[in-house]
Amino acid sequence: MTNALLSVRDLKVSFPSETGTVDAVRGISFDLEAGRTLGIVGESGSGKSVTSLAIMGLLDENVRVSGSITFDGQELLGKSDKQLSAIRGNGLAMIFQDPLSSLTPVFSIGDQLIEALTVHRKLSKRAAWARAVELLETVGLPNPEGRMKSFPHEFSGGMRQRVVIAIAMANKPKLIIADEPTTALDVTIQAQILDLIAKAQSETGAAVIMITHDMGVVAKTADDVLVMYAGKPVEKAPVHELFHRTRMPYSIGLLGAIPRVDKAEKQPLIPVKGNPPLLINLPDACPFATRCPIAIDACHTREPDLVSVDNDEVGEHKTACIRSHEITDGGLIDGHPVFPVPDIPERALAGVPREDRPVTLEVRNLTKTFPLMKGAFLKRKVGEVHAIRGISFDIREGETMAIVGESGCGKTTTLLQIMDLVEQVDGDILLGGTSVADVRGGHAERTLRRDIQIVFQDPMGALDPRMTVADIIAEPLRAIGTKKAGSETRVDELMDLVGLDPTHSNRFPSAFSGGQRQRIGIARALATSPKIVVLDEPVSALDVSIQAGVINLLDELKAKLGLSYLFVAHDLSVVRHIADRVAVMYLGAFVEHGSVDEIFEDPQHPYTQALLSAIPIPDPDVERTRERIVLSGDLASATDQVGGCSFASRCQLFKVLPPEKQARCLGEVPPLTGPENAHRNACHFR
Amino acid sequence: MPRNSIQPAVGPETTALRLPRKRMSKWELYSRRFRRNRPAVAGLVIFAVLVLFALVAPLLARYDHIELDFLNLGEPPSGEHWLGTTSAGNDTFAQVAIGLQRSLMIAVAVSVGTTVISAVVGTAAAYFSGMFERLTLLLIHFLMVVPTFLLLAMFSNSSGGDWRIISLIMILIGWFFPARVIWTMALSLREREYVHAARYMGVPGMKIVLRHMLPNIGSLLVINFTLGVVAAVMTETGLSFLGFGVKIPDVSLGSLIGSGANTITSAPWLFYFPAAALTLLTVSMALVADGLRDALDPTSAAGGRA
Numbered sequence: 001m002t003n004a005l006l007s008v009r010d011l012k013v014s015f016p017s018e019t020g021t022v023d024a025v026r027g028i029s030f031d032l033e034a035g036r037t038l039g040i041v042g043e044s045g046s047g048k049s050v051t052s053l054a055i056m057g058l059l060d061e062n063v064r065v066s067g068s069i070t071f072d073g074q075e076l077l078g079k080s081d082k083q084l085s086a087i088r089g090n091g092l093a094m095i096f097q098d099p100l101s102s103l104t105p106v107f108s109i110g111d112q113l114i115e116a117l118t119v120h121r122k123l124s125k126r127a128a129w130a131r132a133v134e135l136l137e138t139v140g141l142p143n144p145e146g147r148m149k150s151f152p153h154e155f156s157g158g159m160r161q162r163v164v165i166a167i168a169m170a171n172k173p174k175l176i177i178a179d180e181p182t183t184a185l186d187v188t189i190q191a192q193i194l195d196l197i198a199k200a201q202s203e204t205g206a207a208v209i210m211i212t213h214d215m216g217v218v219a220k221t222a223d224d225v226l227v228m229y230a231g232k233p234v235e236k237a238p239v240h241e242l243f244h245r246t247r248m249p250y251s252i253g254l255l256g257a258i259p260r261v262d263k264a265e266k267q268p269l270i271p272v273k274g275n276p277p278l279l280i281n282l283p284d285a286c287p288f289a290t291r292c293p294i295a296i297d298a299c300h301t302r303e304p305d306l307v308s309v310d311n312d313e314v315g316e317h318k319t320a321c322i323r324s325h326e327i328t329d330g331g332l333i334d335g336h337p338v339f340p341v342p343d344i345p346e347r348a349l350a351g352v353p354r355e356d357r358p359v360t361l362e363v364r365n366l367t368k369t370f371p372l373m374k375g376a377f378l379k380r381k382v383g384e385v386h387a388i389r390g391i392s393f394d395i396r397e398g399e400t401m402a403i404v405g406e407s408g409c410g411k412t413t414t415l416l417q418i419m420d421l422v423e424q425v426d427g428d429i430l431l432g433g434t435s436v437a438d439v440r441g442g443h444a445e446r447t448l449r450r451d452i453q454i455v456f457q458d459p460m461g462a463l464d465p466r467m468t469v470a471d472i473i474a475e476p477l478r479a480i481g482t483k484k485a486g487s488e489t490r491v492d493e494l495m496d497l498v499g500l501d502p503t504h505s506n507r508f509p510s511a512f513s514g515g516q517r518q519r520i521g522i523a524r525a526l527a528t529s530p531k532i533v534v535l536d537e538p539v540s541a542l543d544v545s546i547q548a549g550v551i552n553l554l555d556e557l558k559a560k561l562g563l564s565y566l567f568v569a570h571d572l573s574v575v576r577h578i579a580d581r582v583a584v585m586y587l588g589a590f591v592e593h594g595s596v597d598e599i600f601e602d603p604q605h606p607y608t609q610a611l612l613s614a615i616p617i618p619d620p621d622v623e624r625t626r627e628r629i630v631l632s633g634d635l636a637s638a639t640d641q642v643g644g645c646s647f648a649s650r651c652q653l654f655k656v657l658p659p660e661k662q663a664r665c666l667g668e669v670p671p672l673t674g675p676e677n678a679h680r681n682a683c684h685f686r
Numbered sequence: 687m688p689r690n691s692i693q694p695a696v697g698p699e700t701t702a703l704r705l706p707r708k709r710m711s712k713w714e715l716y717s718r719r720f721r722r723n724r725p726a727v728a729g730l731v732i733f734a735v736l737v738l739f740a741l742v743a744p745l746l747a748r749y750d751h752i753e754l755d756f757l758n759l760g761e762p763p764s765g766e767h768w769l770g771t772t773s774a775g776n777d778t779f780a781q782v783a784i785g786l787q788r789s790l791m792i793a794v795a796v797s798v799g800t801t802v803i804s805a806v807v808g809t810a811a812a813y814f815s816g817m818f819e820r821l822t823l824l825l826i827h828f829l830m831v832v833p834t835f836l837l838l839a840m841f842s843n844s845s846g847g848d849w850r851i852i853s854l855i856m857i858l859i860g861w862f863f864p865a866r867v868i869w870t871m872a873l874s875l876r877e878r879e880y881v882h883a884a885r886y887m888g889v890p891g892m893k894i895v896l897r898h899m900l901p902n903i904g905s906l907l908v909i910n911f912t913l914g915v916v917a918a919v920m921t922e923t924g925l926s927f928l929g930f931g932v933k934i935p936d937v938s939l940g941s942l943i944g945s946g947a948n949t950i951t952s953a954p955w956l957f958y959f960p961a962a963a964l965t966l967l968t969v970s971m972a973l974v975a976d977g978l979r980d981a982l983d984p985t986s987a988a989g990g991r992a
Contacts, residue, residue, distance in 0.1 A: 449888040462883055464884075464898050476887040479889045
């Protein structure tokens with residue numbers, strides 16, 4: 001192909017390490033034409049970011065890169081850093097994942113934009129300034145002229161990512177590489193940013209490489225998709241082909257493992273067993289064979305090449321699997337699904353109506369305000385942050401209650417208030433009928449803590465790296481005074497329960513993968529046989545194929561042990577899958593509360609509607625045709641004491657209301673209305 | 687370029703060949719990184735030789751370090767007195783060995799003391815926060831402005847040069863600087879989820895400090911300890927050099943250097959031999975500390991190198 005803007009041929013990247021050479025990318029080839037979008041998907045460690053860094057020439061000196069990268073007729077490999085600098089930021093631009101760290105904190109964003117402009121071409125100060133303002137206006141920053149002198153810390157994450165995109169657009173690049181550009185952002189902001197990247201692409205006519213782990217983002221943005229596994233592309237296809245005529249077991253597994261926000265029936269998710277291989281001294285075999293349910297002997301003898309599925313010359317759809325031609329649409333092989341559907345035991349409490357089950361956790365009018373202090377020496381209170389503005393809910397036995405909302409809405413603060421057993425001034429927290437206000441002294445507190453345990457978000461940070469797994473799981477038992485002999489048998493029992501090999505109990509957490517570590521965290525939480533387990537984003541740090549396994553485990557444990565979960569998440573698809581009841585939180589208060597089907601099928605509050613419409617659905621047909629409510633702006637500050645509805649400033653319903661009704665939104669705080677214990681919402685006009 | 691094109695056949699008997707080697711244990715990794723650092727290994731060897739010398743040399747020496755040889759006053763090194771004698775007739779070889787022993791004992795005792803106190807106080811202040819943290823920091827900041835060397839000189843002088851009392855006072859004036867450093871390190875540790883997790887299990891506060899916080903700054907403590915040895919030797923030497931430290935008949939490297947400095951032109955061996963021992967001791971410990979920092983700290987420049 002002669003008209004390709006970027007053509008990569010047999011790119012290989014390897015890093016030296018203590019244990020041997022890590023082959024992070026093991027031969028990847030593709031062509032990208034101007035104006036097209038290539039989506040690269042894969043789990044962490046699959047080599048997708050390394051590929052983008054290799055194209056940008058941003059890898060370390062000691063990294064070995066071979067193959068060929070031709071951009072706009074020039075070979076990029078072998079160019080010196082100085083020569084590459086002339087291309088980087090000019091013809092090639094990059095949008096990084098973390099907008100917090102990709103802007104320099106000590107320069108104003110105006111300076112950073114002007115630097116990006118003037119480093120590649122001669123521009124007068126005035127012209128550069130004017131162009132910078134224009135760019136900020138293009139990316140939708142309100143009051144661009146005034147914001148030029150602002151520093152990065154004065155912006156929210158979404159706004160910063162807009163500035164990063166403005167810098168990337170500055171020199172009208174021919175290729176924009178976006179490395180997980182929305183992973184660090186909330187869904188409503190993600191929708192805005194993806195639209196903005198599409199706008200930047202149409203304005204500059206650039207090609208885009210969209211690197212992501214989110215199949216929904218791929219379905220929304222990409223023209224062609226490259227699925228990577230263990231440093232190699234395993235399937236390459238136009239986006240519709242990939243989603244509807246998936247031919248590689250790994251891609252089928254990835255798609256099957258994602259919980260869908262648009263599917264009501266509760267089928268178990270299909271996890272991909274095992275973990276990706278270490279990329280050191282890989283044998284000449286299919287790297288996915290050990291995890292593949294349809295692997296045959298031939299898979300272990302030779303690594304398959306990426307070949308066309310349809311055996312024709314054009315061959316846009318390619319896979320690296322010797323059994324691809326046997327797989328039919330819908331992920332079936334010989335009429336059976338490639339991945340067997342796991343069984344989830346029926347819940348013991350499924351038949352018991354909700355009203356008849358005992359309440360395990362009740363929260364009444366939970367409030368938390370942080371004082372705002374000012375002054376370096378003598379601190380004085382200048383205001384209050386209203387983190388939680390009076391929320392009430394109860395959780396029954398065997399029930400999962402989910403709190404969803406964007407970051408900063410107060411959901412984690414809610415959990416911490418409950419876990420800290422904070423006495424409430426004008427409300428109460430009741431654990432199995434015991435009020436936290438009645439708990440006095442260490443012994444009583446420890447007894448109460450037996451019934452409530454927590455699983456954290458980050459599977460690495462939640463386990464002490466200097467303790468063995470057995471010690472970690474036994475720690476809550478030791479805290480309540482269990483004898484050593486008893487705790488040892490219990491540790492084996494727990495490891496077995498969460499699907500870990502009990503003989504591994506003397507290893508350290510670093511010897512386990514992310515999903516296994518999260519299982520250790522769950523085992524620890526279950527050690528004292530609690531009645532309620534608090535889950536703080538338990539799967540958001542895991543890859544999708546691993547995530548499915550952990551979600552299934554949580555489902556299974558709930559059914560087996562009759563646990564109640566208090567689940568906090570920002571991922572609505574996961575919530576839809578796991579929760580029985582859902583509360584949507586906005587700025588410290590519930591705006592909608594009801595059963596999971598009511599909320600997802602019939603969202604009433606404008607915020608819930610916007611939140612649901614912002615989630616990308618992993619199906620390009622659905623994703624590209626549906627109507628989307630894109631919210632403007634960011635979460636308002638929790639310091640402002642608003643007289644009316646806190647959502648009014650972003651509300652799409654508010655904009656179409658007649659003025660007299662708008663006055664009510666601004667003047668009167670909407671209470672959570674509706675029948676008790678049923679679907680309730682906090683909007684005057686819904 | 688194709689990497690080994692011939693692969694072993696698949697089967698259980700070739701598993702070891704095909705599958706990547708077992709992950710290295712932490713200690714294997716540390717020792718491998720340490721050993722790669724040549725100066726650090728040299729430092730360790732020198733330090734071991736010095737310790738051996740301090741332990742064995744007094745047994746080999748022909749003369750006791752207190753014994754006076756009136757036939758050899760202020761003699762340069764000879765077969766009789768390997769490192770010469772002082773003007774009073776003391777054998778310098780025996781004196782250097784005993785002085786090194788005394789300096790090492792003080793240094794190790796002081797370094798252990800300050801590391802333990804600073805680690806416990808620093809992490810406890812970070813964990814318990816609130817009033818306890820504020821009072822501890824207040825005390826540390828107050829102690830920082832106290833002229834500690836003057837206090838040390840006064841107390842050690844009035845104690846009559848007993849090395850145990852000198853060590854004790856050196857611990858008391860030495861713990862708060864590292865404690866403040868450890869406090870800042872532990873601040874990030876107290877926000878770790880495993881610390882929260884332990885608290886939510888109902889583990890008592892002091893147990894969390896000892897079980898979760900201290901082991902996780904272990905590498906910092908090891909480095910602090912080695913650098914502490916260097917600092918303690920220097921302080922003790924300085925003190926003895928000024929005449930406030932260890933008193934005759936007990937000797938330390940500092941007191942030997944102090945008296946040797948007076949006769950540097952007429953009897954240079956009295957200065958150079960103890961000075962050489964001191965230099966070797968501090969330089970070797972500094973090299974070891976540097977190597978340990980690179981080996982234990984994954985973020986240091988050498989740490990990431992393969």
